[in-house]
Amino acid sequence: MNWRRLGAIMLKELRQMRRDRITLAMIIGIPVMQLVLFGYAINLNLRGLDAVIVDQAGTSGSRALVMDMLATGVIRPTQQAATPQEAMELLRRGRISVGVVVPSDFERRRVDGREAVQVLVDGSDTVVQSAAIQLAQMPLDSSTYVSQLTGAREVTPRQIGVVSFYNPERRSAVNIVPGLIGVILTMTMVLFTGVAIVRERERGNMELLIATPLSRSELMVGKVLPYAVIGLVQTTVVLALGLTLFRVPIRGSVLDVYLAAVLLIFANLTLGLLISTKAKSQFQAMQMTFFVFLPSILLSGFMFPFAGMPKLVQWLAEVLPLTHFLRLIRGVMLRGAGLVELWPDVLALLAFTVVMMTLAISRFRKRLD
Known part of the structure; x- marks a missing residue:
């Protein structure tokens, strides 16, 4: 073992890593990103649920x-409804997560000791369901104060009923399997196209493409379409396994499920195309894909509740396509909503696609340098 030659190799590797900005960013960026996300953004104690x-x-x-x-901070009123039917419609369309219904004969029910209040909850998210149950079991100090003044019986937690819709069995697979469609499509689609242009350069095929009369737009769109078919095949596989193995329902239109998948694809x-115009090698493209995939998993609402994140992090998560797709796929599959009713997330995915495609085409040059 020649220590001088060994030291020279080590010095060469350190200098090479210093020149590689993507690797240097991963060395510093990954621990910082994970520390910030898990320490600041991830919060299992839900507050401010739309109600x-x-x-x-x-x-x-x-x-x-x-x-x-409302004083508990678990819920915050964001919508208005005059009847329980209107509250149910808002729940189905994903506008709220919790609905509190106080019937007209509330006082009589309270005196008789019957169920006096109903908490309607979107049970497709088991974490939200648990938060609603916790809300119903909290001591109601104001109710005790009012009962002392009026002489009526106070409302006990047993008189607050929690009605869970869309997943009354509280099966985690019902919530996870639809989200897995988005996670798999995010991981594979970004990675596949992230290395597409770089692979052409490394294999020497770029010279042939330059010699063809293809325009930049034709080349980029032609690169995208075959992978879109692969994405639909992956969607079909996950749906089939979810139905047969985990009995995950599809309450909405199957066509809407596939249209939502196409939007995410x-x-x-x-x-991925934008990444491929920036990366200089396939390894760099995979590194840059990781920087997209990690925040998508943690901030989209797939693993951790979206409502528990700080507002700044929620604004950042709105930029990620997976965030909007999860709302679409869970709304269609679990709540039976239509894409027309979920139009804000549809428009967000369309806008993201147009912006990314425009940037990718503008950055791509049919030149070897």
């Missing part, structure tokens, strides 16, 4: 009960 309050009683006791629930493919 609607339907107070049909309108009494001092019902208002005190509602204010007591093209969004990820155009993002």
